[in-house]
Amino acid sequence: MSAILSIEGLTVALPKGADRPHALDDVTLELRAGEILCVVGESGSGKSMTASAILRLLPDNVALTSGRILFEGKDLAAANEAEMRAIRGAGIAMIFQEPMTALNPLRPVGDQIGEMFSIHTDLSSAEIEARTLALLEDVRIPDPRLALRAYPHELSGGQRQRAMIAMALALSPRVLIADEPTTALDVTTQAQILSLIRDLQRRLGTAVLFITHDFGVVAEIADRVAVMQHGVVVEEGEAAAVLNAPQHAYTKALISAVPPLAAPPPRPFSAEAILKLEGISKTYRTGGFLGRNKRVTRAVRDVSLALPRGGTLGIVGESGSGKSTLARCIMRLIKPDTGAIRLDGTDLATQSPAQHRASARRMQMVFQDPYASLNPRRRVGELVAQGPIIHGTPRDTAMARARELFALVGLDPAATDRYPHEFSGGQRQRIGIARALALEPEVLVADEPVSALDVSVQAQVLKLLAKLRERLGLSIILITHDLRVAVQVCDLVAVMKDGEVVESGPIGRVFEAPEHPYTQSLLAAVPGRGFHPAH
Amino acid sequence: MLTLAGRRLAASIPSLLIILVGMFLLLQLAPGDTVDALMAQMGGGGDAQLTAELRAFYGLDLSVPARLLNYLWRLVQLDLGFSSIYGKPVATVILERLPATLCLMTASLSFAFFFGLLFGVIAARRVNGWQDTVISTLGLVFYATPSFWFGLMAIVLFSVHLQWLPAGGMESIGEGFTGIHRVLDIASHFVLPTLTLGLIFLAIYLRIMRASMLEVLTLDFVRTARAKGLDETRVITRHVLRNAMLPMVTLIGLQAGTMLGGSVVVESVFSLPGLGRLAYEAVVQRDLNTLLGIVFISALLVILVNFCVDLLYARLDPRIAKETGG
Numbered sequence: 001m002s003a004i005l006s007i008e009g010l011t012v013a014l015p016k017g018a019d020r021p022h023a024l025d026d027v028t029l030e031l032r033a034g035e036i037l038c039v040v041g042e043s044g045s046g047k048s049m050t051a052s053a054i055l056r057l058l059p060d061n062v063a064l065t066s067g068r069i070l071f072e073g074k075d076l077a078a079a080n081e082a083e084m085r086a087i088r089g090a091g092i093a094m095i096f097q098e099p100m101t102a103l104n105p106l107r108p109v110g111d112q113i114g115e116m117f118s119i120h121t122d123l124s125s126a127e128i129e130a131r132t133l134a135l136l137e138d139v140r141i142p143d144p145r146l147a148l149r150a151y152p153h154e155l156s157g158g159q160r161q162r163a164m165i166a167m168a169l170a171l172s173p174r175v176l177i178a179d180e181p182t183t184a185l186d187v188t189t190q191a192q193i194l195s196l197i198r199d200l201q202r203r204l205g206t207a208v209l210f211i212t213h214d215f216g217v218v219a220e221i222a223d224r225v226a227v228m229q230h231g232v233v234v235e236e237g238e239a240a241a242v243l244n245a246p247q248h249a250y251t252k253a254l255i256s257a258v259p260p261l262a263a264p265p266p267r268p269f270s271a272e273a274i275l276k277l278e279g280i281s282k283t284y285r286t287g288g289f290l291g292r293n294k295r296v297t298r299a300v301r302d303v304s305l306a307l308p309r310g311g312t313l314g315i316v317g318e319s320g321s322g323k324s325t326l327a328r329c330i331m332r333l334i335k336p337d338t339g340a341i342r343l344d345g346t347d348l349a350t351q352s353p354a355q356h357r358a359s360a361r362r363m364q365m366v367f368q369d370p371y372a373s374l375n376p377r378r379r380v381g382e383l384v385a386q387g388p389i390i391h392g393t394p395r396d397t398a399m400a401r402a403r404e405l406f407a408l409v410g411l412d413p414a415a416t417d418r419y420p421h422e423f424s425g426g427q428r429q430r431i432g433i434a435r436a437l438a439l440e441p442e443v444l445v446a447d448e449p450v451s452a453l454d455v456s457v458q459a460q461v462l463k464l465l466a467k468l469r470e471r472l473g474l475s476i477i478l479i480t481h482d483l484r485v486a487v488q489v490c491d492l493v494a495v496m497k498d499g500e501v502v503e504s505g506p507i508g509r510v511f512e513a514p515e516h517p518y519t520q521s522l523l524a525a526v527p528g529r530g531f532h533p534a535h
Numbered sequence: 536m537l538t539l540a541g542r543r544l545a546a547s548i549p550s551l552l553i554i555l556v557g558m559f560l561l562l563q564l565a566p567g568d569t570v571d572a573l574m575a576q577m578g579g580g581g582d583a584q585l586t587a588e589l590r591a592f593y594g595l596d597l598s599v600p601a602r603l604l605n606y607l608w609r610l611v612q613l614d615l616g617f618s619s620i621y622g623k624p625v626a627t628v629i630l631e632r633l634p635a636t637l638c639l640m641t642a643s644l645s646f647a648f649f650f651g652l653l654f655g656v657i658a659a660r661r662v663n664g665w666q667d668t669v670i671s672t673l674g675l676v677f678y679a680t681p682s683f684w685f686g687l688m689a690i691v692l693f694s695v696h697l698q699w700l701p702a703g704g705m706e707s708i709g710e711g712f713t714g715i716h717r718v719l720d721i722a723s724h725f726v727l728p729t730l731t732l733g734l735i736f737l738a739i740y741l742r743i744m745r746a747s748m749l750e751v752l753t754l755d756f757v758r759t760a761r762a763k764g765l766d767e768t769r770v771i772t773r774h775v776l777r778n779a780m781l782p783m784v785t786l787i788g789l790q791a792g793t794m795l796g797g798s799v800v801v802e803s804v805f806s807l808p809g810l811g812r813l814a815y816e817a818v819v820q821r822d823l824n825t826l827l828g829i830v831f832i833s834a835l836l837v838i839l840v841n842f843c844v845d846l847l848y849a850r851l852d853p854r855i856a857k858e859t860g861g
Contacts, residue, residue: 057761089764096762101755104774106852115773119764151853167763 003070004207005031005054005092005175010067010077012046012053012231023049023062025231031175036201036208038218038239040254041228042454043425047211050228051177054209055092056084072174090120093168097180099160103152109163110136110148116170135166139196157319158189162196169200176201177209182217182527186318186481191525194221213454215258216484219243219528227251243531257456259484261529263508269311269491274475275330275363275443277305280339280349282325299325300336301499307443307492312469312476314490314507316483316522322499323479327447330477331365332356343443361391364436368448370428374420380431381406381416387439398438405434409464426457433464437472444468445477450485462489483526487511495519543845547838551831555610558830559603562823568595569619572821593619606827615831616824620817625828628813633832635705635809638721639798640791640836642729647736648787652780654737655744656771659779662749670741678738682797686731686804693727700726703806724807732801736790740783747779754778781852788844791837 012024024046031037041047052058054069056076069076071091076084088094096102103112110132117128129148136144139162141155152160161181168176178197182190198221201208212218218225222239227250235248246252282300300322307313317323329336332348341348343362351359364387367373374383384405385398393401403413409430420428429449436444446465450458466489468474480486486493487507494504495518503516514520523529570589574582590596594605609616615625658670694702701707706721751757752775760774799811806812810829817825849855 055762057758085764085766087764088762094759094762096755096759098755102759104756104760104778105854106777107774115765116763119769153854164759167759 002033003030004033004072005209006070007050007054008068008070010050010053010069011065012049012058013063013065015061020230022065022231024053027067027228027231027233029226029233029236031207031209032224033174033207034201034205035223036198036210036221038210038212038222038225039228040212040215040218040225042213042254042456044230045228046231047213047228048179049231051094051179051209051211054177055088055094057088086120089116089173090171091173092175092177093171093173094177094179095161095164095168095181097183099157099164099184100152102164103160105152108149108151109155109160110150113163113167113170116167120171131170132166135170136163138169138200139163139166141166156189157185158193161185161189161193165193165196165200169204169206172204172206174207175209176206177211179211180213181210183212183214187483187527188318188521188525190217190527194527197221214527215243215255215455216526216528216531219531221527227254253456257459258528258531259459259462259488261484261487261511261523261526263487263511266506266508267491270309272309273306274309274344275307275477276340276342277303277326277330278340278342279304280326280329280336280341282322282329282334282336298499300329303339303496303499303501305494305501305504307475307477309475310469310473311491312478312489314486314493315477315479315496316481316486316493317496318481318522320498321496323481323496324447325499326496327365327445327477327479330445331363332360361387361439362441363443363445364439364441366429366432366436366444366446366449369452370425370432371452373432374428376420378419379417380420380423383420384416384431384435384438387435391439401438402434405437406431408437408468409434410460424457425453426461429453429457429461430464433461433468437468440472441474443475443477445479447479448481449478451480451482458485465489483511483522495522540842540846543842547842551834551838554834555607555827555831556603558827559606560599562826563599565821567821569593569821569823570595573619610831615828618822618825618828620820620822620825625824628825629810629828629832632808632810632813635802635807636795636798636811638725639728639732639801639807639809640794642725643733643736643794644787646729646733647740648783651737651740652744652783655741655779655783656748656776658741658745659748659752660771662745667745671745674738674741677734678742680734682731682735683800683804685734686727686801689727689731690804700724702727703804705807724805728801728805728807731804732794732797735797736794739790740786743783743786744779747782748775751775751779777851781848784844784848784851788841791840792833795833795836 007027007029010024010027011022014021014023027046027050029037029039029050039047039050049058053064054076058064064077067077071087076087079087103109110129113132113135114128117123117131123131133144133148136147141147141159141162147155147159147163155163181197182193185193194217197208200206210221218239224237225239225242226233226236227242227248228234229250235242235246235251242251243255246255280300280303281298284297284299303326305313315323315326325334328334330341336349339349343359346359348356348359374380381399381402384402385395388398388401389395399416402416406413406416411427411430411434420431423431449465450461453461462485465476469476478486478490490507492505493507493510494501495510495516496502497518503510503514503519510519511523514523570586570593573589574586587596594602597605606616615629618625618628621628654670654674658667661667690702693700701724705724706712706717712720757770757774760770765773795811798809799815801807802809802811803815810833814826814829817829
């Protein structure tokens with residue numbers, strides 16, 4: 001097959017003072033008609049920059065320095081703005097990662113899709129509306145007529161992504177660039193969107209440049225794969241060849257970092273429970289001034305679980321399942337309506353604030369976003385030492401302890417007087433863990449501790465958690481939406497849906513023989529579940 | 536939408552009450568009352584009996600709570616009381632002065648909003664370019680200059696030296712203009728006051744608009760719009776502008792009160808017969824009824840502006856209408 005889009009020796013320069021001189025260095029790629037080419041890489045690999053460069057939507061301080069981008073015989077690198085505008089949307093369309101923010105919140109969805117036609121065609125408004133409706137039906141949005149008039153906030157994440165796809169496909173572009181289109185979605189929604197993209201691609205014969213960091217997704221959808229690292233394409237080939245017999249060391253490392261979806265042999269852990277949740281419920285009530293617009297969300301319903309001493313309990317669920325609310329209840333960041341939280345027999349739910357502060361050090365939390373959860377204006381050593389200092393440890397001792405903790409989590413102890421922005425995401429998460437450990441807790445509650453991290457970094461952080469569990473005798477509650485993460489470190493797992501625990505038990509049993517239909521559908525939706533990399 | 540409107544109005548009644556009661560009590564702390572001022576106008580003199588009779592006539596001999604309740608009760612009946620200084624009902628006095636203030640406020644607000652928006656957009660489009668530098672510097676100058684000085688300098692330049700525009704007053708008295716000529720005459724009297732009052736607000740709006748544009752321009756949906764093939768002008772008009780205007784609209788509501796306060800100065804400088812000057816005169820003459828009437832009307836005005844802003848905001852942002860309107 002002939003190439004419909006070929007990138008030849010593309011080099012994009014970063015501004016001076018960046019960590020490397022080129023965002024893309026001599027990138028050569030070929031997208032053939034009717035195929036799905038997956039560009040895989042970790043953050044900073046230049047994969048998204050490639051997409052931006054093709055559409056010439058690069059940030060202001062970044063410039064194309066050399067190379068050609070041939071699309072239907074025309075060199076986009078040399079095209080002027082007006083020519084580029086005619087190609088954007090009509091010839092090459094794009095779908096973005098964040099369906100929550102990629103649509104204008106103030107305009108109806110149908111209006112934004114219809115804009116594609118009003119920019120590039122002379123259709124009448126009645127015709128545009130009919131075409132838009134047909135598109136929404138095509139992407140199988142529930143109730144397309146309503147969706148046409150709906151504002152983005154009235155649709156779910158998956159529906160918004162469908163609307164984005166409808167928008168991108170409006171003018172039957174020859175090339176579709178999808179930049180991590182499913183990363184922000186739940187696993188079941190992700191499976192639906194992936195199959196939608198594949199269906200539409202087959203039917204319309206569109207060539208798709210699919211950018212992702214997830215080898216599971218690659219295994220699911222790719223015809224060919226290109227692997228990028230630091231702005232360079234290190235390996236390119238047929239999907240089966242790259243996945244099963246990777247040549248380049250980086251590809252090998254990436255693939256081996258993909259956790260297998262099978263539980264490791266069970267680990268012995270104590271039968272005694274250190275933490276017991278008994279009938280926890282939390283209901284959110286919103287609105288309600290004089291009883292108007294009352295909305296009642298039962299976020300957590302009657303959840304009872306036990307965490308064995310020295311064990312790891314995974315709480316798995318999709319967004320809105322109540323897993324984060326449950327974590328907050330356990331930490332007493334919010335007060336549960338009913339139920340008891342027994343830590344070694346003491347009920348935390350009924351403690352006074354003063355008692356709670358005293359017992360807070362026994363249970364600590366690691367947060368999801370390593371970028372937002374560290375105060376950017378304070379040195380990381382102080383952040384780690386802050387907890388012990390509040391609890392009465394002398395400052396010098398606390399700072400010395402912080403340095404020891406840095407060594408424990410695999411950071412340079414001398415780095416304690418630096419600021420959070422000087423660290424990478426994985427390093428920041430290590431700082432977050434060090435901060436949680438500073439109070440020498442018995443229980444660690446980790447809320448999506450690795451979901452913001454690259455695969456290889458994920459593996460390292462999970463390994464660190466497992467090591468700390470052995471070394472310090474920690475008991476861990478791990479909250480995650482990612483079944484592959486859960487299966488790696490958890491001994492027990494609880495699957496949550498709509499605030500309830502639908503299934504729980506030893507992880508091996510739940511994953512190999514799921515009983516509840518929801519658990520079964522979750523497992524079936526994991527991308528690339530048939531792909532077992534050789535380890 | 537209607538429930539939202541109703542709820543907002545209901546919520547403003549307590550604030551109105553608090554303002555009135557607070558103002559009433561505060562004024563009790565000021566030395567002297569209407570009778571003292573009247574006596575002083577009549578040449579002083581210590582006729583204790585006349586003073587006492589006047590106090591009884593105006594109901595000033597009652598206790599403070601009784602007077603407060605009296606006042607509020609009359610207010611419920613939409614009676615603002617009688618101004619002893621002007622010898623007319625307060626409502627009449629205020630109604631005579633209201634048009635000038637309303638004209639000034641509307642004109643200044645529109646002027647500040649329109650040009651603030653325009654210059655904000657230009658500055659954001661050419662960020663760090665010379666246009667941005669010029670606009671931002673001028674904005675800072677307008678913001679930092681006291682409005683009375685601006686007014687005085689404008690009079691010196693445009694009225695005295697160039698003689699383009701009248702120096703003060705609301706219209707040319709004695710010329711006998713009618714119809715369109717009268718409208719134009721009044722408009723020409725309002726040019727300088729509007730500029731003087733509006734420039735500070737223009738500076739604020741332009742800075743807010745610039746910052747808000749720059750922020751919205753980095754959002755994902757702007758990239759989506761560009762990837763659709765929209766040209767830069769349409770990206771701005773169709774996607775960025777409305778999003779960027781939201782903070783500015785909020786600010787208008789917040790600043791309605793400030794603008795009323797500013798109009799006292801501007802009305803004095805340009806001798807416009809407006810509410811601001813009336814308030815000043817009422818304070819000097821201890822005309823409690825008039826002063827409370829002005830406070831009441833001003834509070835109503837501010838509440839009304841905020842109410843309109845809330846409705847406008849709900850129109851602009853569908854997310855708000857959904858959250859609160861049900």
